[in-house]
Amino acid sequence: MTLRMPPILIYALRRLLQAIPVVVLIMIGTFLLLKLAPGDTVDALVGDMGGADAAFIARLRAEYGLDQPIWVQLWRYMTKLATFDFGWSFVYEQPVSTVLMDRLGTTLLLMAASLSIAFTAGITLGAIAARRAYSVTDNLISILGLVFYATPSFFLSLMLMLVFSVKLGWLPVGGIKTIAAFYTGWDHVWDVARHLIMPTAALSLIYLAFYLRLMRASVMEVADLDYVRTARAKGAREGRLMIHHIMRNALLPVITLLGLQFSTVLGGSIVVETIFTLPGLGQLAYQSVVQRDMNTLMGIIFLCAIIVVVVNFLTDLLYARLDSRIELA
């Protein structure tokens, strides 16, 4: 049987199959972490009830399958994870998946905003720096990049707060919206955007520095290639040369980095969300560490891993689409 499939689909399928062992390993990893953590579900339950006798505890353990051999427990845990059932959160008194889904939107919004700003500004500044290599402009941009790279996001957040909230009073210090205002429509959008300005800036600057440096190196490399000289000899204007000829190829390594770094950005959102009290996954991760809510924490790890796998999959597809040298089949 020969099924004719477009090569891009076959490529996509193969990439998906490759992701499966990684996801399975992460499942095993979170299970091990849960087992390593002091106390189990029953301890949490009993603690919640304020104590119980030994026979009752043993019966609870049997009910939750905690008296089973470790392989059986692992298998049960993995089948539950596969259906996005992360267990019960004893802090929020809700299934972990419900708590996570409540928070996911805020985090994704923050991610999308930060990464698009970091990407756009990073490639623009990087391209400018590369075109004027070793000039004053280039040096200024490069120094700016180094400083952004060295500034921890929590310090940057505090400094932004100090300037724009405390001194100037322009922007709100935290939260995702003005609580008692009940804005609707565009007022609501504007309100949320105003709350997101500082967190987005704090999270994006360090990644902006990464993209800037990579883009600068990449543009300088591509600008030396023969086909660029041909285009210039043909009479292409500098602007057209940059946008149509150089940028397209120079962007490829930057897009790879975008996919690779997505997981780091998710990690960085923990600090930023906690400082600006944004109700997202990052803040939830911090709270669950403080409150020892291991089920929620493992749920976050697994969900983040899935998001990263999906994003990497999408960047791979994008990359394959952009770089025709990649053989799909």
Place this chain on the structure above:
Amino acid sequence: MTLADAQIAPPEPPRHVMFWRRYKRNRAAVLGLVLFAVVVLMALSAGVIDPGDPLRRAGEPLTPPFVNWQTPLGTDQLGRDVMSGVFYGARISLLIGVVATLVAIVIGVVIGALAGYFGGWVDDLLMRITEAFQTIPNFVLLLALVAIMGSKIEWITLAIGIVSWTAPARMVRAEFMSLRGREFVDAARNLGVSNTSIIFREILPNALPPIVVYASVIMALSILMESALAFLALGDPNYASWGNMIGQGRAVLRSAPYCAVIPGIAIIFTVLSFSLLGEGLNDALNPRQKK
């Protein structure tokens, strides 16, 4: 190079002289070295120049900087000396940075070397594990490890090492894959040298330069991670740490911003010094690489 050139060329100066010549060509890298030396001096002289425990009351709470010479950089809301905190913080940051980097490099080298040298299923298995570690956001995993192991400084350092080894592992693997087919490896194998010796004595020294350069990046990232943990009050409370000082300075941001600004500047300069050092090392160790 022709034969004539080779005869005219003066004898090459010793290796460390060449190294230093290449290094100092990069002016920013020299600045990085100076900054680094300042941080090291601060770490070494903590408690020698500046008196006193950074966690003990040294003067009136919230004395601004440059007012009282007992506490030149001021005191925080509990009357603790900010300058003393910065000095002791340098010690902790460097200590955690160095040890965590060593942990990460050792794990990375072992895993990368095994995967790159043996290939086949060993490579497949180890690379899937590496990918799994890369997929989980570093800082989330770090929080989970700290939640499980506790906030003692040894555990925090180990945990930072555990979340940072993937990049060096990939680099070592790539180097090993390109080196394992070379003649000197074949020669060693034909002489009956064991796999362990080939990996650690023959190939590893050749694979090290890019790893040394990357170590400066891991060092910078480790210091940033430690300070972020301490900022969130998840660090070891028994040691002064820049991140912790900034976290506490947050409470008095309105009235005494210097409590957070001074340690923040210390972090920026330290991380900056490592980035610049790394660039200089890269110029000095990989001179063939295109600029």
